[in-house]
Amino acid sequence: METRGKGSPIGRPRGFDAGEALEQAMRVFWKQGYEGASLTDLTNAMGITRTSMYAAFGNKEDLFRKALERYEEGPAAYVARALKEPTAREVATAFLNGAVRTSTRPDCPPGCLGVQGSLAAGDAGLPVRDMLADWRKGGVTHLADRFRQAVDDGDLPPGIDPLHVARYLMTFANGISVQAAGGATREDLQRVAEMALRDWPPA
Incomplete structure (x- = not known):
């Protein structure tokens, strides 16, 4: 993944908290279901851009799988x-x-x-x-x-x-x-x- 010096990866906002972002994604999926949760809904709740979401979690299906793991734990x-x-x-x-x-x-x-x-x-x-x-x-x-x-x-x-x-x-x-x-x-x-x-x- 391309980075700029010692800063955050490109597309990832400063102070990005992957755990908190995943928690918010889990709640969106929980409330709206997989298909009902749009990428805009997810990224808005997570407080990150689509680029950041893909870089940190993969595509929507990958994100759901990680959200389900968080739910199970x-x-x-x-x-x-x-x-x-x-x-x-x-x-x-x-x-x-x-x-x-x-x-x-x-x-x-x-x-x-x-x-x-x-x-x-x-x-x-x-x-x-x-x-x-x-x-x-x-x-x-x-x-x-x-x-x-x-x-x-x-x-x-x-x-x-x-x-x-x-x-x-x-x-x-x-x-x-x-x-x-x-x-x-x-x-x-x-x-x-x-x-x-x-x-x-x-x-």
Whole structure:
């Protein structure tokens, strides 16, 4: 990348904070979805030029991928924390409670970036739609692995299908996100999460 002396790369404004810029891009994608977020929307929120965006993050799809990684490490970090809970029921409870909290944060857009990001996608958005489908599938896989361990430990009944339980929870979590984006309150969604666990299988 061409630079001028010891200063910032050409096109990058003085004081450019890549972390903060990526945070703002994540929020734009979260609120508007991949296709709904124009380059103008993104660069205005990030406080940089298009040249700076391309130099620092690549094209729009690359930027979205980095924004999704930031989302996973930040707002969606509840998933990794939930997997460390000592029992399967506590894993499920922490997972759904985390989905409720993240989808209804007062300082963030409602819903989940991983669900809202490409609900409506034309041809240009298909790679991102597939990226998000793989991301959600990875979440199911991690949950299923944890519940398989719970079966082995006697924490879940031996005849239960860990993958089925994981998909059950992910379906509820995705539904929570969609409902939050539609205006459902945290209190309402918390009751939904509690209902989802009412018939949790006994060990």
